[in-house]
Amino acid sequence: MSVSTRNLPPQFEIVDRPLDTQMTISMGPQHPSTHGVLRLELVLDGEMVVKATPDIGYLHTGMEKLFEYKKYQQGIVITDRMDYLNPLGNNLAYVMAVEKLLGLEIPERAQTIRVLMCEMQRIASHLVWLGTHALDIGAMSVFFYCFREREKILNMIEAASGGRLTPSYFRIGGLMMDLPAGFERKVQQLIESFPAALDDFHTLLTGNKIFQKRTQGVGYISAEDAIDWGLSGPSLRGSGVNLDIRRTNPYTSYEQYDFEVPVEHDCDVWARYMVRMREMPESLKIVRQAVSRLKPGPTKADAPKVVLPEREAMKTHMDALIHHFLIVAEGFNVPKGEVYHAIEGSKGELGIYVKSDGGPKPSRVHVRGPSFVNLSALPHIAEGEMIADVVAIIGSIDIVLGEIDR
Amino acid sequence: MAKVNEGAQSSDVKGTDAQGRGVQNGAPTMGAPSAQNASAQGTPSHDIDRGSLMLAAVRTHQLDWATDVIEAFGEVTIIIPRDRVVEACRFLKTAPGLEFNFLSDICGADRGPEEEPRFEVNYHLFSTTKHHRLRLKVLLNEEDTHVPTVTGVWRTANWHERETFDMFGVIFDGHPDLRRILLPEEWQGHALRKDFPLRGYEPYSLT
Numbered sequence: 001m002s003v004s005t006r007n008l009p010p011q012f013e014i015v016d017r018p019l020d021t022q023m024t025i026s027m028g029p030q031h032p033s034t035h036g037v038l039r040l041e042l043v044l045d046g047e048m049v050v051k052a053t054p055d056i057g058y059l060h061t062g063m064e065k066l067f068e069y070k071k072y073q074q075g076i077v078i079t080d081r082m083d084y085l086n087p088l089g090n091n092l093a094y095v096m097a098v099e100k101l102l103g104l105e106i107p108e109r110a111q112t113i114r115v116l117m118c119e120m121q122r123i124a125s126h127l128v129w130l131g132t133h134a135l136d137i138g139a140m141s142v143f144f145y146c147f148r149e150r151e152k153i154l155n156m157i158e159a160a161s162g163g164r165l166t167p168s169y170f171r172i173g174g175l176m177m178d179l180p181a182g183f184e185r186k187v188q189q190l191i192e193s194f195p196a197a198l199d200d201f202h203t204l205l206t207g208n209k210i211f212q213k214r215t216q217g218v219g220y221i222s223a224e225d226a227i228d229w230g231l232s233g234p235s236l237r238g239s240g241v242n243l244d245i246r247r248t249n250p251y252t253s254y255e256q257y258d259f260e261v262p263v264e265h266d267c268d269v270w271a272r273y274m275v276r277m278r279e280m281p282e283s284l285k286i287v288r289q290a291v292s293r294l295k296p297g298p299t300k301a302d303a304p305k306v307v308l309p310e311r312e313a314m315k316t317h318m319d320a321l322i323h324h325f326l327i328v329a330e331g332f333n334v335p336k337g338e339v340y341h342a343i344e345g346s347k348g349e350l351g352i353y354v355k356s357d358g359g360p361k362p363s364r365v366h367v368r369g370p371s372f373v374n375l376s377a378l379p380h381i382a383e384g385e386m387i388a389d390v391v392a393i394i395g396s397i398d399i400v401l402g403e404i405d406r
Numbered sequence: 407m408a409k410v411n412e413g414a415q416s417s418d419v420k421g422t423d424a425q426g427r428g429v430q431n432g433a434p435t436m437g438a439p440s441a442q443n444a445s446a447q448g449t450p451s452h453d454i455d456r457g458s459l460m461l462a463a464v465r466t467h468q469l470d471w472a473t474d475v476i477e478a479f480g481e482v483t484i485i486i487p488r489d490r491v492v493e494a495c496r497f498l499k500t501a502p503g504l505e506f507n508f509l510s511d512i513c514g515a516d517r518g519p520e521e522e523p524r525f526e527v528n529y530h531l532f533s534t535t536k537h538h539r540l541r542l543k544v545l546l547n548e549e550d551t552h553v554p555t556v557t558g559v560w561r562t563a564n565w566h567e568r569e570t571f572d573m574f575g576v577i578f579d580g581h582p583d584l585r586r587i588l589l590p591e592e593w594q595g596h597a598l599r600k601d602f603p604l605r606g607y608e609p610y611s612l613t
Contacts, residue, residue: 100480227508338483340539376564
């Protein structure tokens with residue numbers, strides 16, 4: 001089959017220079033180590049990367065456009081599909097932005113459950129990162145152990161919300177519903193079993209000479225460059241910048257929890273690996289505190305015009321029925337204004353900008369995806385490295401294409 | 407106005423200094439935040455304190471490029487003319503007491519084809535040392551959607567500006583590599599404009 005190069009956009013132009021030592025290759029979008037549909041155009045000199053140009057958009061689904069055509073409460077299900085490894089974090093960022101516009105007070109129990117679920121989700125997200133990162137570098141067995149542990153967390157998320165990858169568990173004004181009976185016991189089991197699993201991961205990777213050689217001193221980015229490139233989350237903390245939004249700008253009662261923010265100063269793939277590995281026990285610490293804080297109480301805000309009424313109330317109270325009908329059929333009006341709410345997602349600063357013009361649908365929703373920004377720094381990190389290390393670097397910045405392309 | 411003053415007084419010497427100077431030099435626009443919905447209930451109180459402190463710090467520096475300062479929902483927005491974006495960003499990045507060294511996000515917004523000015527470009531700044539946030543807003547007319555790039559101030563602006571160009575057709579003058587980022591190169595129109603239909607003009611095909 002012959003391909004006409006005449007109509008191709010300029011970045012596909014085939015430059016035929018046989019005497020050059022440089023070679024351009026296209027890595028992705030089907031390459032297994034690009035974590036989805038990322039295409040990298042790599043200019044190589046021997047095995048060294050001279051220039052790396054990410055090409056994204058293969059998974060673009062127009063989510064930001066879709067938000068404008070959906071009511072506020074319908075937007076929650078769109079957020080699930082952005083960073084599909086951290087859907088509860090996306091839910092939280094979006095829901096909190098809208099709540100900020102509405103000025104809602106969230107009951108204590110709902111806030112505690114939000115923290116509990118988000119931290120479990122963070123562990124699950126880090127487990128996928130760990131499994132795939134190790135798989136990319138060549139350690140296959142870690143992947144299976146990680147997914148075994150992640151399965152336990154996904155089962156719990158499913159028990160609470162009904163969905164494994166797309167829970168939509170946080171709603172504007174609180175939660176979809178309260179935790180199921182026996183959930184605390186399940187969390188206790190996780191708290192008891194997870195440290196042993198984490199030890200397994202450390203045994204498999206941290207002490208592994210091959211893994212160390214593949215990651216130490218690879219993919220250097222200094223603290224100044226990391227801030228300049230907008231890196232956030234574990235990727236930034238791996239460059240020695242102590243910045244965690246849960247600590248610096250606490251939301252959902254994070255200020256009441258006792259946890260450490262792991263920071264590594266090596267600025268390489270290894271440092272970013274260590275930050276995430278050290279974050280998992282910290283998240284578990286928060287989970288433990290959150291479970292002990294759970295006290296009976298309402299899980300939805302007292303705002304009948306925004307929060308759907310209980311099923312039982314609808315059967316006995318006329319006003320509850322009317323409110324239910326109005327919320328479902330027409331939605332609720334959100335005061336005119338704009339907010340930007342950022343949370344610490346599992347990959348970094350996840351910010352949602354919501355602009356309202358007073359109606360039941362947002363005028364504009366923008367997502368500041370941490371993966372998007374972290375990936376934009378990839379050329380800076382990868383240029384000058386070996387081509388085999390590009391795979392390690394992509395793994396270390398932990399990208400999810402669903403969020404990059406939106 | 408009253409709310410902002412409270413914040414300034416509750417802060418330290420800097421706050422009163424800010425107020426005093428603000429009155430002395432008579433910068434009328436700076437002292438009058440628009441009477442937007444300023445209800446900030448539901449926002450954590452420390453966020454508001456930090457916002458007020460930051461606003462006081464903004465006032466100590468005579469920001470002659472600030473057309474308007476709005477405080478709403480516990481967030482501060484400064485509206486700036488577009489030809490002074492780079493100057494404003496450079497200043498805010500290093501100004502003592504502000505230190506907005508981290509560019510969180512740039513996003514465009516379309517107010518609708520009948521509005522004038524039609525487009526907004528929002529810059530969300532963050533400080534990794536002071537931990538406060540600020541939004542800069544540039545308003546653009548439909549006929550002339552040019553803004554100077556801030557890639558010279560923060561390199562992370564590169565992809566944000568490409569996305570804004572892709573979705574709204576805002577042209578960032580001086581950008582090193584301004585081309586579409588999410589949509590295909592040969593795409594017609596700018597998808598997030600309000601007059602662009604949800605399902606596009608015609609089915610997209612690669613052939």
